[in-house]
Amino acid sequence: MAGVTPPRRDVPAATVARLPVYLRALHDAATRGVATVSSEALAAASGVRPTQLRKDLSHLGSHGVRGVGYDVGGLTAELTAALGLTRTWPVAIVGMGNLGRALAAYSGFATEGFDVVALLDADPLLVGARVQGIAIAVMTELPRLVTELRVAIGVIATPPQAAQQVADALVAAGVEAVLNFAPTAITVPSHVSLRSVDLATELNVLAFLRLHGEPGTGVGRAG
Amino acid sequence: MAGVTPPRRDVPAATVARLPVYLRALHDAATRGVATVSSEALAAASGVRPTQLRKDLSHLGSHGVRGVGYDVGGLTAELTAALGLTRTWPVAIVGMGNLGRALAAYSGFATEGFDVVALLDADPLLVGARVQGIAIAVMTELPRLVTELRVAIGVIATPPQAAQQVADALVAAGVEAVLNFAPTAITVPSHVSLRSVDLATELNVLAFLRLHGEPGTGVGRAG
DNA sequence: GAATGTGAACTCCTTCACAGCA
DNA sequence: TGCTGTGAAGGAGTTCACATTC
Numbered sequence: 001m002a003g004v005t006p007p008r009r010d011v012p013a014a015t016v017a018r019l020p021v022y023l024r025a026l027h028d029a030a031t032r033g034v035a036t037v038s039s040e041a042l043a044a045a046s047g048v049r050p051t052q053l054r055k056d057l058s059h060l061g062s063h064g065v066r067g068v069g070y071d072v073g074g075l076t077a078e079l080t081a082a083l084g085l086t087r088t089w090p091v092a093i094v095g096m097g098n099l100g101r102a103l104a105a106y107s108g109f110a111t112e113g114f115d116v117v118a119l120l121d122a123d124p125l126l127v128g129a130r131v132q133g134i135a136i137a138v139m140t141e142l143p144r145l146v147t148e149l150r151v152a153i154g155v156i157a158t159p160p161q162a163a164q165q166v167a168d169a170l171v172a173a174g175v176e177a178v179l180n181f182a183p184t185a186i187t188v189p190s191h192v193s194l195r196s197v198d199l200a201t202e203l204n205v206l207a208f209l210r211l212h213g214e215p216g217t218g219v220g221r222a223g
Numbered sequence: 224m225a226g227v228t229p230p231r232r233d234v235p236a237a238t239v240a241r242l243p244v245y246l247r248a249l250h251d252a253a254t255r256g257v258a259t260v261s262s263e264a265l266a267a268a269s270g271v272r273p274t275q276l277r278k279d280l281s282h283l284g285s286h287g288v289r290g291v292g293y294d295v296g297g298l299t300a301e302l303t304a305a306l307g308l309t310r311t312w313p314v315a316i317v318g319m320g321n322l323g324r325a326l327a328a329y330s331g332f333a334t335e336g337f338d339v340v341a342l343l344d345a346d347p348l349l350v351g352a353r354v355q356g357i358a359i360a361v362m363t364e365l366p367r368l369v370t371e372l373r374v375a376i377g378v379i380a381t382p383p384q385a386a387q388q389v390a391d392a393l394v395a396a397g398v399e400a401v402l403n404f405a406p407t408a409i410t411v412p413s414h415v416s417l418r419s420v421d422l423a424t425e426l427n428v429l430a431f432l433r434l435h436g437e438p439g440t441g442v443g444r445a446g
Numbered sequence: 447g448a449a450t451g452t453g454a455a456c457t458c459c460t461t462c463a464c465a466g467c468a
Numbered sequence: 469t470g471c472t473g474t475g476a477a478g479g480a481g482t483t484c485a486c487a488t489t490c
Contacts, residue, residue, distance in 0.1 A: 281450090
């Protein structure tokens with residue numbers, strides 16, 4: 001990766017959330033055989049405005065070519081490095097209900113630097129069953145699995161009642177990043193990164209928009 | 224619902240995204256038999272600061288009691304009305320892969336004002352199979368189903384390549400709100416509401432935070 | 447005394463306008 | 469000329485400080 005500008009420290013959170021979207025659009029462009037893209041084209045494919053895109057990339061110290069655009073391969077390498085996708089992040093998913101299984105099979109989790117290496121559930125009836133080629137383990141195995149497989153990110157896909165104790169178990173086992181899909185607020189120590197995704201909330205927001213006649217069109221955020 | 228203050232028009236989007244979280248915390252409180260909550264207690268249960276909560280509620284013209292707090296039942300009714308959950312919103316899910324099935328079964332979608340009434344898929348092999356008691360229909364049935372079942376919200380859980388054409392079909396059928404889970408940017412006419420949720424993006428953000436040593440702890444947003 | 451409601455300050459993000467460069 | 473990069477302006481959201489009410 002020689003020649004790739006090291007990412008800066010002060011990238012705004014809102015920008016970070018958009019970088020994966022740009023990266024996907026770049027992959028699409030590369031697949032179509034495009035060698036150079038303008039901020040206008042890349043922004044359109046990403047659902048943002050060109051100025052937004054350029055400002056975002058400027059936080060990475062990115063260098064396009066004025067009058068020409070961005071080199072698809074070069075920018076891909078820069079974003080990949082900035083997002084830390086030049087290494088692989090082992091992921092454990094806790095909770096093998098419908099959502100957990102879907103996440104285990106979700107292609108977006110399997111591509112580009114993330115590797116689902118462990119699946120766990122509290123239900124003894126599920127333990128041992130294989131999902132995506134991985135045997136579901138009991139929760140008591142969590143510390144061992146995290147250590148041996150060097151799990152960096154824990155995903156919570158349990159019912160809300162269990163979410164906090166699963167988060168505690170993940171943190172105790174040494175996981176330093178938690179992604180919570182359970183519809184409840186959880187807390188973790190300050191040295192642990194936490195993101196929560198609430199699927200139902202999005203429906204609520206849409207209902208609100210419809211109710212008040214505000215379309216509010218635009219590409220929603222994921223974060 | 225007499226006595227419930229009608230919701231105001233100018234509620235900030237960020238506030239709207241938090242209202243469902245407050246509503247859930249209120250339900251928990253009611254379940255525990257609590258009749259009155261302070262902004263401090265409700266904020267703690269929701270993962271936000273008390274001032275944030277009070278400012279959010281002030282946008283609804285809400286009235287707590289100074290020196291006392293909020294009436295759990297009364298505030299629940301206000302939030303329910305503000306979010307448009309006094310009516311039922313029929314939902315159609317397109318794409319019956321792992322994610323679509325998980326969403327169809329997701330309890331958060333079934334509670335409180337949302338009703339999954341139609342499931343569709345382009346794969347003839349899936350058509351007719353039942354998920355959650357609903358038979359999967361072919362895409363050509365979409366216009367009829369939307370009309371007959373008065374579908375208000377369409378959920379896209381297809382591969383990214385199909386997402387835009389599914390969105391177009393939903394819009395053509397008369398759906399005025401779209402929730403996109405496919406990892407790609409899609410566009411809809413300006414009169415249609417659109418939200419996109421990108422599951423993989425959240426993993427990327429966590430990887431970035433870890434990579435740069437910024438825990439960034441806090442309860443993440445769903446929107 | 448206790449807790450809400452809110453104007454004002456502050457921080458963060460987006461958009462604009464245009465300078466800079468191939 | 470064409471398109472990027474960026475300082476400055478503008479807008480949105482959060483936090484603070486405190487007046488207000490029970």
